[in-house]
Amino acid sequence: MSYFLTQVLNGLSFGLVLSLIAAGFAIVFTSTGVLNFAHGSVVLAGAYLVAVTQPTIGFWPAVLVGILGAALIGVLINALLVRNLADPNPGTAAILMLGVDILLLTELTRRIGNRVLPLGAPWGADVVRFGGISLPTGRVLAAVLAVVVFAGLWFMFSRTRVGIGMRAAAADGPTASLMGIRLSRTGATGWALAGVLAALAGIFLTSFPSPGVVPSVALSAFLAIPAWVLGGFDSVPGAVLGGLVIGLVTALTVGYERELHFLGAGFGEVVPYLVMIIVLLVRPQGLLGSKEAVRV
Amino acid sequence: MSDLSRRIAGLVLLGAALALPLALEDFWLQLGLFVMATMVGAVGLTLLVGVAGQLSLGHAAFAAIGAYVYVWATSEATPTLAGAGLPAVAGLVLAVAMAALIGLLFSPVASRLRGIYLGLATLGLVFVVRHLLLNLDDWTGGFTGRSVEPFTIAGFSFSNRDPDYLAVAGVEFEGLHRLWYLFLVLTLLACWLGANLRTSRTGRAWANVRDSETAAAAMGIAVARHKASAFVVSSGYAGLAGAMLALAYGRLAPDVFTLLVSVDFLVMIVIGGLGSIGGAMVGALFVTALPLVLTQYSDVLPFLAAPGSGGLDPATLSRMLYGLAIIAVLVFLRGGLAGAFRRLRGGNAPTAASGAPDDTGGTPPTPPTDPDHPVGAQPVSSKETAR
Numbered sequence: 021m022s023y024f025l026t027q028v029l030n031g032l033s034f035g036l037v038l039s040l041i042a043a044g045f046a047i048v049f050t051s052t053g054v055l056n057f058a059h060g061s062v063v064l065a066g067a068y069l070v071a072v073t074q075p076t077i078g079f080w081p082a083v084l085v086g087i088l089g090a091a092l093i094g095v096l097i098n099a100l101l102v103r104n105l106a107d108p109n110p111g112t113a114a115i116l117m118l119g120v121d122i123l124l125l126t127e128l129t130r131r132i133g134n135r136v137l138p139l140g141a142p143w144g145a146d147v148v149r150f151g152g153i154s155l156p157t158g159r160v161l162a163a164v165l166a167v168v169v170f171a172g173l174w175f176m177f178s179r180t181r182v183g184i185g186m187r188a189a190a191a192d193g194p195t196a197s198l199m200g201i202r203l204s205r206t207g208a209t210g211w212a213l214a215g216v217l218a219a220l221a222g223i224f225l226t227s228f229p230s231p232g233v234v235p236s237v238a239l240s241a242f243l244a245i246p247a248w249v250l251g252g253f254d255s256v257p258g259a260v261l262g263g264l265v266i267g268l269v270t271a272l273t274v275g276y277e278r279e280l281h282f283l284g285a286g287f288g289e290v291v292p293y294l295v296m297i298i299v300l301l302v303r304p305q306g307l308l309g310s311k312e313a314v315r316v
Numbered sequence: 317m318s319d320l321s322r323r324i325a326g327l328v329l330l331g332a333a334l335a336l337p338l339a340l341e342d343f344w345l346q347l348g349l350f351v352m353a354t355m356v357g358a359v360g361l362t363l364l365v366g367v368a369g370q371l372s373l374g375h376a377a378f379a380a381i382g383a384y385v386y387v388w389a390t391s392e393a394t395p396t397l398a399g400a401g402l403p404a405v406a407g408l409v410l411a412v413a414m415a416a417l418i419g420l421l422f423s424p425v426a427s428r429l430r431g432i433y434l435g436l437a438t439l440g441l442v443f444v445v446r447h448l449l450l451n452l453d454d455w456t457g458g459f460t461g462r463s464v465e466p467f468t469i470a471g472f473s474f475s476n477r478d479p480d481y482l483a484v485a486g487v488e489f490e491g492l493h494r495l496w497y498l499f500l501v502l503t504l505l506a507c508w509l510g511a512n513l514r515t516s517r518t519g520r521a522w523a524n525v526r527d528s529e530t531a532a533a534a535m536g537i538a539v540a541r542h543k544a545s546a547f548v549v550s551s552g553y554a555g556l557a558g559a560m561l562a563l564a565y566g567r568l569a570p571d572v573f574t575l576l577v578s579v580d581f582l583v584m585i586v587i588g589g590l591g592s593i594g595g596a597m598v599g600a601l602f603v604t605a606l607p608l609v610l611t612q613y614s615d616v617l618p619f620l621a622a623p624g625s626g627g628l629d630p631a632t633l634s635r636m637l638y639g640l641a642i643i644a645v646l647v648f649l650r651g652g653l654a655g656a657f658r659r660l661r662g663g664n665a666p667t668a669a670s671g672a673p674d675d676t677g678g679t680p681p682t683p684p685t686d687p688d689h690p691v692g693a694q695p696v697s698s699k700e701t702a703r
Contacts, residue, residue: 055432101643106650110432111371115586118579119642126635130628242439242575249436284451293440297425300437304428 022152027275028268033159035267036166040221041244042251042259043173044214048094050190050254051210053110054102057117059218060241061124064233066090066219067226068128071137071233079140087219093124094215095208103204121238129235137233145228162224169220170260173213177256182209190254243270246296252309261307266292330504337496345492346564347608352499353560354604358584358596359510360553365582366591367514368546369526371431374422374438375554375581377445378415380573382555383562384449384456386411390465397462398455404467408559415555416548423544430529430543442575449570461569464562466491467498474498474563499560506556511593513549522546523591554581580604583638587645589652598653602641607634 041063048056069089074082097120105112146157176183188196189206197203218241225240226233247266251258273280274288299306337345361375389407391399402410419426425437449456456462466475475491513519521542524532529539562568584603588595607630614630649656 055435101647104647106647111365111369111435112586112590112646114371114432114435115582116643116646118582119639119646121639122579122635123639123643126632126639130632245436245439253433284447286447286450290443290447293443297437297440297444300429300433301425304433 031271039263419551589654
């Protein structure tokens with residue numbers, strides 16, 4: 021039983037980290053209509069900035085550098101590239117982001133090389149134990165922080181002028197623009213927010229139980245894509261829910277791999293994508309997404 | 317370009333493709349094989365993405381299916397690996413048919429989803445197929461993969477054996493030369509079919525669905541069926557490309573068909589210009605040849621460091637050039653290389669032929685606003701198109 025509970029808690033805490041990334045996808049998508057394939061590189065960039073600056077300035081200032089750096093990368097991508105597309109539409113924007121991802125990831129991979137950069141997080145390899153269950157402290161912190169962040173996002177989107185403006189812009193750009201909401205500003209805010217979330221997720225993805233910052237961290241953003249799609253493309257609560265579902269399903273399939281052996285070795289790696297395909301088949305708009313209005 | 321000069325240019329290129337292998341070394345021959353194989357895949361993808369407006373990240377999955385089906389069909393069964401021992405041509409046909417069939421099985425998803433949504437769903441396909449390749453060891457050889465039998469027609473082998481020595485007018489034709497001509501025929505066939513398909517009734521219906529599903533439906537086009545058919549055709553092309561890649565590599569492993577291959581295919585058609593057959597071919601040439609050529613000549617190029625030394629190694633440089641090329645084309649070149657070429661040729665003003673099917677490929681896949689509908693009445697499409 022405690023094995024099962026450990027798996028569940030592990031899954032949920034990892035799922036919340038995925039939710040942070042998935043929410044970034046959703047926010048960029050609603051605020052600028054871009055499918056941000058470079059999000060994984062931004063996650064890696066945030067963690068990389070923390071890892072290279074923390075020996076000189078300490079961990080917490082480094083976290084700040086990582087968060088601001090990732091946000092800045094997002095804003096710059098939007099301002100310099102997305103807004104200057106020769107042929108702006110969701111398809112070319114998605115492919116542009118693939119190009120940005122290749123460029124960023126190649127440069128970061130070259131800088132990191134074969135090293136594993138330690139993140140230097142003060143919680144180190146501590147483990148929290150209660151009632152026969154043990155969880156890495158980093159994971160517990162990640163879960164707590166994610167809950168706080170999502171509460172903050174909820175407050176922002178429902179109570180503040182900026183957040184409501186972003187929702188208005190997402191619901192109907194031209195009208196919102198006529199009402200005096202600057203679409204360039206809401207777009208930049210969205211990209212910056214996504215960068216902040218990406219850096220936070222990057223910090224938790226590279227601290228214990230992970231060894232440190234390695235280029236493959238960028239791939240974990242691909243795991244957040246099923247979470248995002250599952251929840252619905254334009255819904256932040258959906259992204260949270262999707263992250264939790266994917267985290268849970270992955271943890272359980274990996275945890276019970278021996279019992280599920282007939283599905284093949286490494287089934288845990290594909291199960292998020294299987295879940296995504298099945299959900300898209302049954303409910304193309306995702307769990308909490310708004311329904312496509314055009315039906316032909 | 318007038319019809320005549322277009323034909324002359326085509327003939328010159330064809331002549332070059334026929335004569336080149338006689339002058340080239342093995343490295344370039346091998347390179348040509350990879351380029352031609354990816355050209356076929358890129359043409360298939362440009363029909364789906366450029367003409368029908370559906371993003372797909374699953375092209376590598378279908379290429380993998382084609383490749384493995386071809387290898388399974390043409391290999392003799394051994395105690396550890398299954399094989400059907402069919403003739404090579406049958407294997408090729410089966411590879412295309414099987415990839416198309418899997419595309420058909422996936423088409424309930426493909427016909428319900430639009431644009432980037434489909435792109436995300438097909439992203440999952442790459443991982444699922446990879447999982448199957450790794451785990452169905454009896455068929456695929458698992459992680460280590462399996463080797464590919466040479467292509468043979470009626471006892472004539474496209475390899476260095478059977479006949480051991482083949483020479484025409486004193487020029488020896490080795491395995492790579494023979495494969496080159498085989499690939500040339502397949503590539504030309506695939507491109508010719510693709511070009512015709514694009515201007516056919518079906519191709520025009522695809523373009524109509526791309527531009528506006530509502531308008532297409534009003535014109536009597538079965539939208540779901542055409543989205544599905546574009547997906548099936550593109551899958552079949554990917555299957556052929558996969559089988560050709562299998563022949564070019566001589567050995568298959570799951571790592572040949574990663575998500576990066578899907579991305580590569582997308583990048584080829586974007587650099588070339590979405591919807592343009594010629595553009596897809598040029599894009600395939602660029603994307604496939606760049607890393608191989610840079611690696612081959614890394615010791616000659618002064619600014620390149622040896623791999624692993626921490627400097628700018630050829631693989632890194634080619635990835636960067638590649639990323640930059642994508643960004644530059646999308647930001648500066650409307651319609652990719654094909655669009656730029658068309659503008660160079662015809663000036664900036666739209667020519668009299670701009671309504672002809674030939675030019676539809678270069679026009680933006682989504683019009684900025686849909687004149688038939690006020691923006692407010694169409695929440696989803698306004699969200700996608702208004703920015």
